[in-house]
Amino acid sequence: MFRLQKNTFKHGIHPPECKDETKDLAIRQFPFSPVVILPLAQHIGAPSELLVREGQEVIRGQLLAKANGFVSVPLHAPVSGTIRKIKDVPTVSGQMVKGIFLEAFPSDTQEVWGGDPLDLDTASAEDILQGIQDAGIVGLGGAAFPTHVKLKIPEGKKCEYLILNGIECEPFLTTDHRVMLEQDEDIFMGIRYLMKATNAENVIIGIEANKQDAADYLKSKIPADLPVRIQVVPVKYPQGAEKMLITSILGKEVPSGGLPIDAGAVVVNVATVAEIGRLLPLGRGIQERVVTITGPAVKKKGNYLIPIGTPLRFVLEQVGVEENISEVYMGGPMMGVAVSNLDISITKGTSGILVFTDENTPKKEDKIYPCIRCGACVDACPISLLPLKLGTLAKHKSYDEMVDEYNLMDCFECGSCSYVCPSNIPLVQYFRQSKAIVRKRKSNK
Numbered sequence: 001m002f003r004l005q006k007n008t009f010k011h012g013i014h015p016p017e018c019k020d021e022t023k024d025l026a027i028r029q030f031p032f033s034p035v036v037i038l039p040l041a042q043h044i045g046a047p048s049e050l051l052v053r054e055g056q057e058v059i060r061g062q063l064l065a066k067a068n069g070f071v072s073v074p075l076h077a078p079v080s081g082t083i084r085k086i087k088d089v090p091t092v093s094g095q096m097v098k099g100i101f102l103e104a105f106p107s108d109t110q111e112v113w114g115g116d117p118l119d120l121d122t123a124s125a126e127d128i129l130q131g132i133q134d135a136g137i138v139g140l141g142g143a144a145f146p147t148h149v150k151l152k153i154p155e156g157k158k159c160e161y162l163i164l165n166g167i168e169c170e171p172f173l174t175t176d177h178r179v180m181l182e183q184d185e186d187i188f189m190g191i192r193y194l195m196k197a198t199n200a201e202n203v204i205i206g207i208e209a210n211k212q213d214a215a216d217y218l219k220s221k222i223p224a225d226l227p228v229r230i231q232v233v234p235v236k237y238p239q240g241a242e243k244m245l246i247t248s249i250l251g252k253e254v255p256s257g258g259l260p261i262d263a264g265a266v267v268v269n270v271a272t273v274a275e276i277g278r279l280l281p282l283g284r285g286i287q288e289r290v291v292t293i294t295g296p297a298v299k300k301k302g303n304y305l306i307p308i309g310t311p312l313r314f315v316l317e318q319v320g321v322e323e324n325i326s327e328v329y330m331g332g333p334m335m336g337v338a339v340s341n342l343d344i345s346i347t348k349g350t351s352g353i354l355v356f357t358d359e360n361t362p363k364k365e366d367k368i369y370p371c372i373r374c375g376a377c378v379d380a381c382p383i384s385l386l387p388l389k390l391g392t393l394a395k396h397k398s399y400d401e402m403v404d405e406y407n408l409m410d411c412f413e414c415g416s417c418s419y420v421c422p423s424n425i426p427l428v429q430y431f432r433q434s435k436a437i438v439r440k441r442k443s444n445k
């Protein structure tokens, strides 16, 4: 039996939650759009490599593109239909990448292609990691990092704790909440595969106190043979960041520049685990994901099971939105991205879509005022960085100093500092850009 030492982390913020309107709405199947648009780059790592050609007919679940290296996953057809075009498509980052336009067969039953089931009893750890990669699984909490890479335990390290991240601390989002209430069997099956893959002896499901119903439900369903413990932690943003979760649950800090495994843990989003438990026994790939669609401008709010590649424009037409929409976010309001193009599509990493009107857009003020050195950003940063100092250095393009003396690369872009800044300084945007520049410089060396 392990001892839980702490139940929270230092600093953090308490943004208003706005989850009430969707948290009690069961997951519903979303209609199939006439065309799905599938960027080949929809995860961190190398984009998948195309296997189909224009004019080809494919069946739902069929492989469209294979993994292009270890840090890459394949892409499966979310609908049965015809490949109409292969050309550059817009993505949420604003970049254009190669993509597939797949036109669905009208009135098709949309049966899924049969797969090669991965037998839990006979599969080795390597087989399971391969099965997870073959299923195209990435972090569904929004990170879109290939899950099999995260689960590969480096030589000399030991995974003592497998932690399921059911925190969902982003305001508005309720997908993980619903998955925990509706897919307990998939979650426990996923845990079985992951325990074998990581050799973990202890499993902890971390859940924020605002989802006590999910915690109680899962607790009542834990199979007798699984060493699973439910740990409820206080509501605080960014509790769902994996380093914060490790601190809250294990009372350990992941060292600067380190990984969760340096604290003996592997952290996997709970919906990702459910998907592993659902897909591996069938040997299938991801074709759809649960997305919260909400915000003051949305008429039919809810948690929807949406085929990957469904165009955002089609989604908004189906749920109905007010005429005077001002902002559309992909993801939550804290870590998500405000989009300027409705022709992008739902990808594996899309956990939420939020739509606002002019009157209720969060933080409407555009003007940036000078820093008043109030220190609010320092008090908010959960990993004790100095955002005000980093902000000044970013303005002066002093990237080396930001990295060497102020640990820029540890910033995980939670946005807490920007959120509390009374001068409206977009600190997290500065840090995001600075990190991108530092990475680019490094790769050019």
Ligand code: SF4
Pocket (backbone or CB within 6 Å): 380, 381, 382, 383, 385, 387, 410, 411, 412, 413, 414, 415, 416, 417, 418, 427, 428, 431
């Ligand atoms: S965005 Fe970075 S600097 Fe700002 S609070 Fe979060 S971790 Fe700290």
Ligand code: SF4
Pocket (backbone or CB within 6 Å): 370, 371, 372, 373, 374, 375, 376, 377, 378, 387, 388, 391, 420, 421, 422, 423, 424, 425
């Ligand atoms: S919160 Fe904003 S104004 Fe206050 S110290 Fe930080 S950067 Fe300056």
